Amino acid sequence: MPAPDHSAYFAFRDQLLGPLRTTILTGEQLCEAGRLIYGDPSGLSLYGIPAPDMTAKGITLLGRTAIECSVDAYTAPVADTLAMLQAATPPHGPDTAKPLIVDLFCGSGNFGHHLGQRLSRPVHASELDPAxxxxxxxxxxxxxxxxxxxxxxxxxxxxxxxxRSTHDTYVVEPPWGPAFTAAGLDLTRTAPPVPEILNDIRRSRDGLPCHIAIKTNDHIAHDSLTRSFTGARHLATITPQPSLPHGANMDFHLYELTD
Ligand SMILES: C[S@@+](CC[C@H](N)C(=O)[O-])C[C@H]1O[C@@H](n2cnc3c(N)ncnc32)[C@H](O)[C@@H]1O
Known part of the structure; x- marks a missing residue:
């Protein structure tokens, strides 16, 4: 059987990250993104709302966010796994009743949205691009x-x-930019580099461990995930069903970050 042709995906991806980067997509473009990335218009689904329903429900997405976002089908299982892990380990720290969820590079905010809902906790999020x-x-x-x-x-x-607590959880999804090449994803070259972000988190915590959720693709370059998390404890990896060629699919990883 001939290999599926994903050239339309790569061409649309270039559009979304290029000329359409800060353009609000039409309903048709949202469905096209879902179809090309996930094989089905409804695969692009955020906050529980699939692309075909977004316009009617008043949900808008910029080109860059349509490609950068972590969709419902990815974030909900990560939230379930984290909830299970945290339920199995009693927290400690100065305020265990109110652990933090912090979506540091929030984009659509969908990752924080699912973690907050699943763990029934408030979420703090930062986003630097005004659009x-x-x-x-x-x-x-x-x-x-x-x-x-x-x-x-x-x-x-x-x-x-x-x-506050050893159950404090940080979502780390910086833009990939030049870190994403045919050689794979080099997490030491994201903007900012993942090791730098992890050190910033460590510095903010006075030695108290915490949990990290991070998205990668399925082709890591130079062992950069393991190297970025040196000294941390790997807890779980969640691999959604691939829909694209090797290197373009997503994986999610949970770690315990220690000092
Ligand atoms: C890969 S996207 C995150 C996608 C997000 N997790 C989602 O589900 O939509 C990275 C986001 O981080 C933002 N960003 C980049 N540098 C930042 C910084 N220094 N502080 C906060 N946000 C930043 C970008 O504008 C972009 O929206």
């Missing part, structure tokens, strides 16, 4: 999300949130 921030703010209002969203650099948000 993404404005769109996400409106979407979160539309779905009645209580995410506390800040137009801020993630370092400034970390500075506002002292550690």
């Amino acid at each position: 993404v921030y404005t769109t996400t703010r409106k979407n979160l209002d539309r779905v009645g999300s209580a995410i506390e969203l800040h137009l801020l650099d993630y370092r400034d948000l970390l500075g506002k949130l002292p550690a």
Whole structure:
């Protein structure tokens, strides 16, 4: 059987990250993104709303967010896994009753949305791009999300949130930019690099361990995931059903970050 032709996906991806980067997509473009990325228009689903219903429900997405986002079918199982892991380990720290969820590079905010819902906790989020921030703010209002969203650099948000509990959880999904090449994803070259982000988190926590959720693709370059998390404890990897060629599919990883 001939290999499926994914050239339309790669061409659309270039459009979404290029000329359509900060353009609000039409309903048709949202469905096209779902079809090309996930094999079905409804595969692009955020806050429980699939692409074919987004326009009617007042949900808008910029080109960049349509390609960068972590969709419902990915984030819900990650939230379930984290809930199971945390239920199995008693927390410790100065405020175990109110562990933090912090979506540091929130984009659509969908990752924080699912973690907050599944763990029944408030969520803090930072987004630096004003266009993404404005769109996400409106979407979160539309779905009645209580995410506390800040137009801020993630370092400034970390500075506002002292550690509470060993169950505090940080979502780390920086833009990939030049880190994503045919040789794979090099997490030491994301913007900012993942090891730098992890050190910023460590510095904000005065030695108290925490949990990290991170998205990668399915082709990591130079062992950069393991190297970025040196000294951390791997807890789980969640691999959604692949829909694209090797290197273009997503994986999610949970770690315990220690000092
Ligand atoms: C890969 S996307 C995150 C996608 C997101 N997890 C989702 O589900 O939609 C990265 C986001 O981080 C934002 N960003 C980049 N640098 C940042 C920084 N220093 N602080 C906060 N946000 C930043 C970008 O504007 C972009 O929207």
